[in-house]
Each structure stands twice: as C-alpha cells, then as structure tokens.
Amino acid sequence: MRTPIACLLAVFILLAVPGCSGRRHANVLVILKTKSYHTDRCPRVRMANTRLMTITEARALNCEPCPGCAPGSAD
Numbered sequence: 001m002r003t004p005i006a007c008l009l010a011v012f013i014l015l016a017v018p019g020c021s022g023r024r025h026a027n028v029l030v031i032l033k034t035k036s037y038h039t040d041r042c043p044r045v046r047m048a049n050t051r052l053m054t055i056t057e058a059r060a061l062n063c064e065p066c067p068g069c070a071p072g073s074a075d
C-alpha cells in the first residue's frame, strides 16, 4: 500500500506552483513599435503587431504600461 500523504503532497505542489507563478508573471501583449504593453482586452493591440510575454520581460525591454488598460496594476 502507498502512503496517502505522499500523494496529497504531490497534488499540493502541482496546484501551488502554477497558481503562484501565474499571478506574478501575468502575460501581456507588447507593441514593440510604441514600447508599451497591454492586456489582451485592450483595443489598442487589435491592429498592432504584438508579442506575448510576461510583464517582467516587457519591463526588461523598457516598455511602459498602457494608461488605458493598465496591465499589472494589481501588483
């Protein structure tokens, strides 16, 4: 018989890790032309050439958050 504690621990780790990293590294759409990043709901990204990346990556490229859709304003 297997120990149920080991199974519970494995499930807990699987649930906890993506839940944590998902919030901290939210994906944004970057418009490289204007060096701005947006949420996927922003109307400004519809006609633009965008790249999907995390906020951390967008900031590393010196991109500014869009004042309209304010991505990452929660953190």
Ligand SMILES: [Zn+2]
Residues within 6 Å of the ligand: 037, 038, 039, 042, 043, 044, 045, 066, 067, 068, 069, 070
């Ligand atoms: Zn926007």
